[in-house]
Amino acid sequence: MNDIHSFARPDEAVVRHLALDLAVDFERQILSGSATLSIDVHDGARELVLDTNGLTIDRVTLDDGSETTFALGDEQPYLGRSLTIAINAGTKSVKIEYASSPEAAAVQWLTPAQTAGGKDPFLFTQSQAILARTWVPCQDTPGVRMTYEATIRVPRGLMAVMSAENPTEASADGVYHFKMPQPIPSYLLALAVGDLAFRSLGRNSGVYAEKPMIEASAYELADTQKMIDAAERIYGPYRWGQYDVLVLPPSFPFGGMENPRLTFATPTILAGDRSLVSLVAHELAHSWSGNLVTNATWNDFWLNEGFTVYFERRIMEEVAGREYSEMLALLGYQDLEATVAELPPRDTHLFLDLTGRDPDEAATKLPYEKGYSLLRLIEESVGREAFDKFLRAYFDRHAFQSMTTSAFVAELREQLLSQFPGSEDKIGVEQWIHTPGIPENAPQIKSDAFTRVEDQVEAFQRGTPAGELATKGWSTHEWIHFLRHLPKNLTREQMAQLDAAFHFTDSGNSEVLHEWLMAAIEHRYETAYDALERFLLRQGRRKFLKPLYQKLAETPEGLERAGKIYAKARPTYHSVSYRTIDQIVK
Numbered sequence: 334m335n336d337i338h339s340f341a342r343p344d345e346a347v348v349r350h351l352a353l354d355l356a357v358d359f360e361r362q363i364l365s366g367s368a369t370l371s372i373d374v375h376d377g378a379r380e381l382v383l384d385t386n387g388l389t390i391d392r393v394t395l396d397d398g399s400e401t402t403f404a405l406g407d408e409q410p411y412l413g414r415s416l417t418i419a420i421n422a423g424t425k426s427v428k429i430e431y432a433s434s435p436e437a438a439a440v441q442w443l444t445p446a447q448t449a450g451g452k453d454p455f456l457f458t459q460s461q462a463i464l465a466r467t468w469v470p471c472q473d474t475p476g477v478r479m480t481y482e483a484t485i486r487v488p489r490g491l492m493a494v495m496s497a498e499n500p501t502e503a504s505a506d507g508v509y510h511f512k513m514p515q516p517i518p519s520y521l522l523a524l525a526v527g528d529l530a531f532r533s534l535g536r537n538s539g540v541y542a543e544k545p546m547i548e549a550s551a552y553e554l555a556d557t558q559k560m561i562d563a564a565e566r567i568y569g570p571y572r573w574g575q576y577d578v579l580v581l582p583p584s585f586p587f588g589g590m591e592n593p594r595l596t597f598a599t600p601t602i603l604a605g606d607r608s609l610v611s612l613v614a615h616e617l618a619h620s621w622s623g624n625l626v627t628n629a630t631w632n633d634f635w636l637n638e639g640f641t642v643y644f645e646r647r648i649m650e651e652v653a654g655r656e657y658s659e660m661l662a663l664l665g666y667q668d669l670e671a672t673v674a675e676l677p678p679r680d681t682h683l684f685l686d687l688t689g690r691d692p693d694e695a696a697t698k699l700p701y702e703k704g705y706s707l708l709r710l711i712e713e714s715v716g717r718e719a720f721d722k723f724l725r726a727y728f729d730r731h732a733f734q735s736m737t738t739s740a741f742v743a744e745l746r747e748q749l750l751s752q753f754p755g756s757e758d759k760i761g762v763e764q765w766i767h768t769p770g771i772p773e774n775a776p777q778i779k780s781d782a783f784t785r786v787e788d789q790v791e792a793f794q795r796g797t798p799a800g801e802l803a804t805k806g807w808s809t810h811e812w813i814h815f816l817r818h819l820p821k822n823l824t825r826e827q828m829a830q831l832d833a834a835f836h837f838t839d840s841g842n843s844e845v846l847h848e849w850l851m852a853a854i855e856h857r858y859e860t861a862y863d864a865l866e867r868f869l870l871r872q873g874r875r876k877f878l879k880p881l882y883q884k885l886a887e888t889p890e891g892l893e894r895a896g897k898i899y900a901k902a903r904p905t906y907h908s909v910s911y912r913t914i915d916q917i918v919k
């Protein structure tokens with residue numbers, strides 16, 4: 334499989350196992366030590382080619398103890414530099430002594446002030462899509478899998494955790510040993526270090542967080558075990574042993590990241606009422622779609638995310654009911670429409686063409702929601718029973734392998750659609766995958782709950798006072814729908830009435846607050862501007878930051894405000910977020 338985002342040549346020599354030994358230096362903001370790579374070498378190959386980005390390579394030795402020669406290629410934007418190592422016919426492993434740079438894009442080094450505890454520093458990594466190479470020399474392509482083990486040395490008192498078998502208590506000497514016995518692609522390498530605590534949530538689930546956050550985290554994630562059990566009923570055994578969630582400090586740039594055995598999550602899901610936990614269902618679902626069967630290249634990203642959104646909503650249907658999961662689906666469809674309206678048509682195919690581009694650009698809602706729509710259409714065309722049977726067998730057949738879009742389509746035809754005459758033409762899989770926009774046969778999603786919300790928006794517009802709207806018992810998702818459908822021509826006075834009745838500016842629910850702040854900028858509702866600034870300063874989740882900065886940047890005054898806030902906020906954001914916001918505010 335040719336991956337345009339990797340220099341590696343796995344057809345010649347491929348990495349099968351990684352043994353890391355790294356010291357974490359918070360003062361110098363450097364990870365240093367060694368990576369020993371076990372390799373399979375094909376006949377006649379005399380080079381092992383790896384990906385690196387910003388790494389300093391000190392020395393490379395072969396398994397016979399001899400030092401070998403290596404060369405770093407020219408630096409290429411976002412791809413970094415190839416590392417070509419001379420090997421012998423019989424070479425079984427190479428040991429690379431190296432250090433990362435303080436600018437390593439995967440790694441965020443947090444000061445004590447950026448943590449809940451306030452006393453100790455914190456570190457976390459984010460390797461997807463091609464940032465693993467900024468902290469580990471590796472074949473940084475989702476088409477190559479390896480098992481790994483690691484020794485990590487941290488300041489005494491702090492705990493280290495990885496996408497692997499984890500400790501539940503701090504060690505006396507600050508040294509930790511990890512093992513990941515299942516083969517994984519490099520983008521799932523992950524490390525976090527801080528003053529962490531652990532709480533069990535069930536038979537094979539638990540949560541890690543900074544000590545001051547552990548209580549709230551355990552409360553919010555109480556349904557995790559139920560989700561695992563539901564997922565196993567639908568698509569078969571969970572193959573990774575333990576499933577834990579690490580609730581990170583607020584600068585984590587994503588909602589969640591499906592690091593195997595240890596999902597990394599933003600603390601902005603801690604709403605206090607468990608209303609945002611579909612994010613856990615999503616990251617858990619990746620234990621099948623993504624971590625077990627992996628997109629072969631980043632062009633195939635929808636195989637990871639579209640399947641995962643479909644699976645996420647199936648899990649939520651099991652644990653919270655159909656009405657609930659249909660609300661999620663309808664909010665997702667709104668995201669899809671907005672995304673298609675915004676993106677150039679060529680970026681709205683399911684199969685992407687990322688030639689010459691950073692795969693981070695694929696991280697739009699399109700592969701998520703268009704992928705979901707296609708899978709739901711297939712489900713509706715052949716029936717849930719047949720589709721589940723197909724998917725379950727698909728995960729089994731391809732467990733611990735990568736998958737291309739074309740191989741998936743071929744298998745879908747052979748194993749499923751062939752048994753349902755006419756289904757292939759009705760669905761039009763090729764059109765979904767290789768043409769832009771939303772095909773006309775996209776499933777129609779209806780939510781009676783949302784229809785009632787729309788009625789209340791209208792009532793408000795016609796003059797019903799905010800306090801008299803029928804909002805009793807609304808869930809977070811109904812509020813989000815309400816806020817997204819506020820009329821464009823609201824006056825500031827009407828915004829103030831809504832705020833007085835529903836206290837949006839003071840909302841402790843990050844999703845609700847985000848929608849409200851978008852409306853506040855739109856309608857120049859200045860009362861909320863302090864809250865807007867605080868929100869941009871206290872969390873670094875790109876999904877919230879990007880639309881808010883973009884909205885501000887629509888007017889000269891807004892852009893000036895954004896610039897002032899960003900000057901303070903930028904040093905607290907992870908590279909994934911500040912690289913995106915730099916393009917909006919600078």
Ligand code: BES
Binds near residue numbers: 586587589693696
């Ligand atoms: N794997 C993604 C996060 C990701 C995508 C990181 C692309 C780097 C590149 C993760 O599973 C995800 O989709 N997270 C979402 C949450 C989800 C509920 C849609 C997010 O962070 O918003």
Ligand code: ZN
Binds near residue numbers: 615637641
């Ligand atoms: Zn995902």
